[in-house]
Amino acid sequence: MSIPANTRISERAQAAGPAVEPDADEIDFELIELLFFAYRDFVGDPDLILAEYGFGRAHHRVLHFVNRRPGLTIAELLDILRITKQSLNRVLKELIETDFVEQRAGRTDRRQRLLFPTDKGRELAMSLARMQHRRIDRAIAGAGATGRDVARRFLTAMVGPADGGNETP
Amino acid sequence: MSIPANTRISERAQAAGPAVEPDADEIDFELIELLFFAYRDFVGDPDLILAEYGFGRAHHRVLHFVNRRPGLTIAELLDILRITKQSLNRVLKELIETDFVEQRAGRTDRRQRLLFPTDKGRELAMSLARMQHRRIDRAIAGAGATGRDVARRFLTAMVGPADGGNETP
DNA sequence: TGGGATAAGTCAACATAGCTGACTTAACTC
DNA sequence: GAGTTAAGTCAGCTATGTTGACTTATCCCA
Structure with missing residues (x-):
């Protein structure tokens, strides 16, 4: 039985200990x-x-998450976007002024501004999501029977805190 | 046998014709x-x-592809980066001045400037690639036995020309 | 061999989207 | 009533993308 490509490092880790520099x-x-090319086109x-x-x-990005x-x-x-309040405000203001997003004061905490898509905003968000869905759907069709599930697990595991970067611990 | 998630759209397509709006x-x-969260952390x-x-x-990005x-x-x-000559020149100039990248005139066509990483540049590029490799390697370990191959096929199929966006042909 | 095409570099001006820092306003909490 | 918190705002900076116009060196071909 041959060693799958994705176990190469683990094999070496067992032989050389945990501090493996590929x-x-x-x-x-x-x-x-x-990942670079896929995201660029996506x-x-x-x-x-x-x-x-x-x-x-x-x-x-703002419209997408407000719609979702x-x-x-x-x-x-x-917290989702990980940008500053000032950066967000610039684009959010434009989305509100052009009637793609609307704000309502929170019911329990009236300091909060709850964000909702307008009908117009929902339509645009959905039409953009459909474009991205088409590319994903095509890609999954070419990735095998369990493709979507594997891709989902892979990408889920890609998300997480900073690497730390301990090259030689 | 249940219908896998990734065939939902195709099923509908067979019933409703090619112009399917999910x-x-x-x-x-x-x-x-x-994809958004994974790329952000990556x-x-x-x-x-x-x-x-x-x-x-x-x-x-420049250093990575010069090294590769x-x-x-x-x-x-x-062509790889899909940016303008002026944008590239700004960062490339800095990489050359700080001795991470060097240029040599082409042998057959001396108008060309062939780009090479210096030792210093190669080291930095490799250390950044190792960080990204670690995240990918961890993610693949959690994606199943054929994880890498499926992820590779999925991402490969994600790359390609613009969507076109024919919502209602 | 001379003239057009091509590879690269450069100058100027602008747009987008991120950042820090400092401050205000309104509402909540104790 | 005092302090905290959620959001908004002003000013200015940085990084990285864009267009357009032009130069220089070299190549290629008629």
Whole structure:
């Protein structure tokens, strides 16, 4: 039985201990570069539509999460996007002024501003999501029977705290 | 036998014809958002190291591809990154001045500037690649036996020309 | 061999989207 | 009533992308 590519490092780790520094030929350059190209094309699709409204990718991200989590607060949105209040405010203001997003004061805490998509906002968000869905759907069709589940688990595990970067502990 | 999640749309397509508009509950919001979070954390790892040199993500991308394809030309690099000559020149100039990248005139065509990493540049590129490799390696370990291969096929299929966006053909 | 095409570099000006720091307003909590 | 918190705002800076116009060196071909 041959050793699958994804166990190379683990094999070496067992032999050499936990502090393994992969050599050039052991680094997964292929996946590193695929992530770059895949993401570039994935976010590039909606750009043409966004440009029609004078919006950019920052507007897209805000509109997307407001549409997906209607009623979320500014603080929650800041936490998801990991940008500053000032950066968010610039694009959010435009989305509100152009009637894609609306705010309502919180019922229990009236300091909070709950964010909701308008009908117009929902339509735009959905049309952008459909574009991205089409690309994902096509990609999954070519990834095998359990493709979606494996891709989901892989990407889920990619999310997490900073690497730390302990090259030689 | 149950229908796998990734065939939902195809099933509907067979019933309704090729022009299928997925409803809100059929759009793969989970993968759309996972790609956003995964990529955010994936490119976020190297940022701390890059900041020590006064570099940003643009420098990282240039250094990465110069290291991976030593001897590539300016035109080839522009084609990979899909940015303008002026944008590239700004960061490339800094990488050359700080001795991370060097240029040599092409042998057959002396108009070309072939790009090579210096020893210093190779070291930095490799150390950043190792950070990203660690995250990928961990993610693949949690994605099942054929995880890497499926992830590779999925991401490969994600790369490609613009979507076109024919919502109602 | 001379003229057009090509690879690269440069100058200027601008847009987007991130950042820090300092401050205000309104509402909540104790 | 005092301190805390959620949000909004002003000012200014940085990084990285864009267009457009132009130069220089070199290549290639008629």
